[in-house]
Amino acid sequence: MKTRMLSLAGLLLAGPALADPDDDTLVINGEIEIVTKAPAPAHLEDVFDTIISGWHYRNDETQAIEADDFENPGMLGVEAARDDWFEVAGTGEESCASCHGEPEEMAGVRPVYPKWNEDAGEVRTLAMQVNDCRTSRMGAEPWKYAGDEMTDMVALISSVSRGMPVDVAIDGPAQSTWEAGRDIYYTRYGRLELACANCHEDNNGSMIRADHLSQGQINGFPTYRLKNAKLNAVQSRFKGCIRDTMAETFEPGSPELVALELYVASRGNGLSVEGPSVRN
């Protein structure tokens, strides 16, 4: 009882500081060291000194779930995707494994996506690339852009790159898409007239109703959210955020959200890939 009273006093005194990011360190399965704080990339130096993974904004119990694959429910999606990886589908009689071998061969892919695709002449997300493989190479039906199968597959591809630093290219042919994404990031949407920056730049570390506002880094996506008990695609999160401003949203897979994903990913250049991460 005494401890409870003490901690209650702490609660009252601490006030708004409670929502600040903590200084814990994340090591997954006791072996994958995750960089959760890093110097801001050059294009972001005027905004942040340090970029911080959303992991630091969660409480200890939630943080611990991500540190062990056995406890991380997002790994159930990864396991499901592993089955899909080896499953022959479509008219081409091929599976992902026919070309790519083991999923572990995809290490290093997640950190550089979204990425300019020269043949297609566009910036592509991992999900777009997976569906391109399914339709043009395998002769299979495309998956729903942010559906469960796709999100699980992106989680699998992400999981084998955990610990590697995010490093998306923002110059060259990708630059115009990146700039379009940046414009969206700073555009106020909806009846509440909120841009991404109003929450995630100006107010990270504060509470938004009952939840902590992070920097909005996406190195941890796909993310297992305790609130809906499933893996969430990054663009579903974007859509949810824009919806919360009481705006008409862009759809997952739309050019606007692809551009936004590239831009937001670039704000995390230097953080480790964490997906599938665990958040509230």
Add this chain to the structure above:
Amino acid sequence: MADGVKPRVRVPDEAKAGEVIQIKTLISHPMESGQRRDDDGNLIPRSIINRFTVEFEGESVIDVAMEPAISSNPYFEFEATVPSSGSFVFTWYDDDGDVYTEEKTVTVA
């Protein structure tokens, strides 16, 4: 049967006699509560794991009655004392009559 049901168990391979070991279990299962409705307004039938038991060499370690309010993919973590080498048998009972079992052997050095 419910789709994608797969039990997982983590038990140390070795232990000292009388040592308290940590056991983690998880079964992937939708745990449909029976309270929700589909897009047409029809009730989605209840489909949950309703009982979970663990035995060590025939002796009950835990026996859990599970109810519809438990989230999907139920996870249990608990401690057990291992008196000697032997096997833990984990059993999950599904509403639809299916029974899933998993066995893990612990060697006491």
